[in-house]
Amino acid sequence: MCGIVGAISNKNIVDVLVEGLRRLEYRGYDSCGFAVIDGADAKHPIERARTTARVAELAEQSKDFHGTLGIAHTRWATHGKPDTQNAHPHISNGLIAVVHNGIIENYETLRAQLQAAAYVFTSETDTEVIAHLVHQQYVADGQKNLALAVKAVLPKLHGAYAIGVIAQDSPKTLVGARAGSPLVVAHGEHEHFLASDALALAGKAQSMMYLEEGDIAILKADSVEVMDRAGQLVQRELKPMPAQAESVDLGPYQHYMQKEIFEQPRAIGDTLANIASFGPELFHADPEEWKKFDHILILACGTSYYSACVAKYWLEDLAGVPTQVEIASEYRYRTTVPNPNALIVVVSQSGETADTLAALRHAQALGHPYTLSICNVGSSAMVRETKWSFLTKAGTEIGVASTKAFTTQLVALYLLAVSLAKRAGRILPEREKEILRELRHLPKALQAVLALEPQIIAWSDAFAKCENxxxxxxxxxxxxxxxxxxxxxxxxxxxxxxxxxxxxxxxxLALVTEKMPVVTVAPKDELLEKLKSNMQEVKARGGKLYVFADQDTEITSSEGINVIRLPEHYGDLSPILHVVPLQLLAYHTACALGTDVDKPRNLAKSVTVE
Known part of the structure; x- marks a missing residue:
């Protein structure tokens, strides 16, 4: 979702800010902006540029700016419509500028208090209260100490935040703070950086650290200090920075989503690389503790939730482990009966999904000792906060609509199911070898499914004419x-x-007419005959069927029934193959309609607000 970049240096950092935002575009946004100060001029005002266009437009504006201190932001609208007035950074009285990820839940109360103190609001956002609160504290304490002013304000903010703050008359200091939203500090040579995602700064610095909950970072060109929630100076572990951002070239593809659909054989192959057997070692789990849980609760949102729903079938059928799947955003707001013998599994592409992180923390607070994350980002908060983890190898996924992250999650969850089946003695050594062979064949099987693209394109024209x-x-x-x-x-x-x-x-069935296309997933399994009866119910009402069938299902094209055959039936792994043509159908339908495929309206890639 929203992205933050901040920098302080002895040289111009405007290009660093803009390039950082460009790298965060994949997260989704509807406005962007930056604010800079020239540290060589004590009277230099805060200069700001904002736009509701893409970062490329902001880059054009940036050519007239120069600054040695600055903050930048991509915004996904929550409070207030997506317009320039609501875009970050927000400035209070020409003195304090703030960028913010997250949501301040008590902003209305704070806004009323600030208005009573004669502060004028120019936006509809919750973020503007932070700028005014910091200004109020900064001026009132007389010390003009930006870090102390921020520290005094933070207890008043209820909700989640990662913030970057600068002051016009303190051009040698950049302050960052976080609670509930991620923030990275990166170290360069006579320059330091803030970012919500290390990807924004890859190749720009030598090392980095993740701020912990409640931390405040004080950045200067030649130093960094970190205070914890209690105000004590602390050291956070330094990690190497990525040497460069992962390649995001489109190559021969029209959109990132199409590229990522076709990267799935590689992503699954990478995720399965070096796996020679099944067991707790795949999840970095202690073998003795691995034996102790007897139930599973999976928490996830959106596409990750659907991967978990597939996994429920695998875990109960293959492993015999009772499994519950919950939407993370609902789980922590209802009364539950915790089972200390349950394994809590959280699934997220980014590992920073706010609802899923909150659900994980809620489960831990209820006394669940066994936690496992399935995630695509090894440095994420989710991986750091769970006892065990499994990293998928999807690589950077830029398209907002998840594709390769979903199929690699399915692979990881299948590995969990087979590992637990082995724990229970439900698979023999020969069957284990057979499963390994099937998994290794998956990339090749997926390539055969991707070859169906021309047939799916032919269907997409019909779907583009439909409303439902x-x-x-x-x-x-x-x-x-x-x-x-x-x-x-x-x-x-x-x-x-x-x-x-x-x-x-x-x-x-009441909705089915000749204008309602009905897409049917029809593998050759024990439910196929039942499914054929359901298809006849649709046909009898004049509905048009579009069927993705396995080779030997004996479903043929006829009036009202259109069939595309997948090359082979793949047993328990069939869901991984059958989802790919559905991805292609959505993609080519969107192309036929001319929508912004990679950045669909109102959506964001990494949902870091509740």
């Missing part, structure tokens, strides 16, 4: 239908819903 679509699946393919519907509505803006096919007659 229905997706059907049964068993472990029902969550795949959910994911297919999500992809279509995310990037094409066509209303789409998914149902278990057996539920058709309990309501959704």
């Amino acid at each position: 679509a229905l997706f059907l699946g049964r068993g472990m393919h029902y969550p795949i239908a959910l994911e297919g519907a999500l992809k279509l509505k995310e990037i094409s803006y066509i209303h789409a819903e998914a149902y278990p096919a057996g539920e058709l007659k309990h309501g959704p």
Whole structure:
């Protein structure tokens, strides 16, 4: 979601700020801006540029700016519409400038208090209260100590935040603070940086540190100090900075989403690299503790939630472990009965998803000792805060609609299911070798599915003319239908819903007409005959079926039924293959409609606010 970049140096840092924002574009945003001060001029005003266009437009504006101290931001609107007035940075009385990720839950109360103290608000945001509060404290204490002013304000803020703060008359200091939202401090040569994501600064610094909950960082060109919540100076572990940002060249592809769909064989191959057996070692778990949990609770949001729903079938069928899946944003707001023998599994591409992190912390507060994260970012808060972890190797995913992150999550969850099946003695050594062979064949099987793209493009023209679509699946393919519907509505803006096919007659059948395409996931499994009956219910009502079937399902194209055949049936791993054509269908439908595929409206890549 929102992105922060800050820098202090003895040289011009405007290009660093803009390049940092450019690298954070993949997270999603609807406005961006920066504010800079020239430290060589004690009377230099805070200069600001903001736009609701892309970072490229901000880069054009930046050519007229010079500064040795600055903060920059990409905003995804929460409080206030996406316009220039609400874009960050926010400035109080020409003296204090602030950028902020997160949400201040008590901003209305703070806003009223500040208005009573004669502060004038020029935006609808919650962030502007931070700028005015810091200004009020900075002026009132008489010391003109920016770090102390920020420290005094933080207890008044209820909610989540990562902030960067500068003061016009303190051009040698950049202050950052965090609670609930990530913030990185990076060390360069006679310059230091802040960022919400290390990717923004890759190759710009030699080392970095992650601020911990409640930390305040005071950055100068030649030094960094970190205070903890109690105000004590502390040392945080330094880590090497990435040498350079991962390549984000489009190559022969039209959009990042298309590129990432076609990267899935590589991503899955990388995720499975060097795996020769199943067990606790895959998850960095202690073998003795691995034996102690007997239930699983998976917490996730969005696409990751659907991967967890597939995993429930695997975990209960293969491993025999009772498994519950909950939407993370709902879990911590209801009364639950904690089971200390349950393994809490959190699933997130970024490892910074606010709702999932909050759910994890809630579970830990309830006394759950066993926690596991499945994540694509090894340095994320989620990985650092769980007892065990498994890192997927999807690589940077720029398209907002997740593709390769989803399929690598499925692979990781399948590895968990097989490892627990082995723990329970439910798979013999020969079957373990067979599963390894099937997993190693996955990239090749996916390549064969991707070769279906031309047939799917032919379908996309018909979908582009529709306003609604229905997706059907049964068993472990029902969550795949959910994911297919999500992809279509995310990037094409066509209303789409998914149902278990057996539920058709309990309501959704009322929606079926010749104008309603019905996408059906039809693998050759034990539910196929039931699914065929559900398809006949659709056909009898004049609905048009679009079926992704396995080779030997004996479903053929006819009037009202369009069929694309996948090259082979893949048993328990079938959901990983069947989701790919649904991704391609959504992608090409969006292309036919001319939407902004990689940056769909109102959405963000990394959802770091609740």
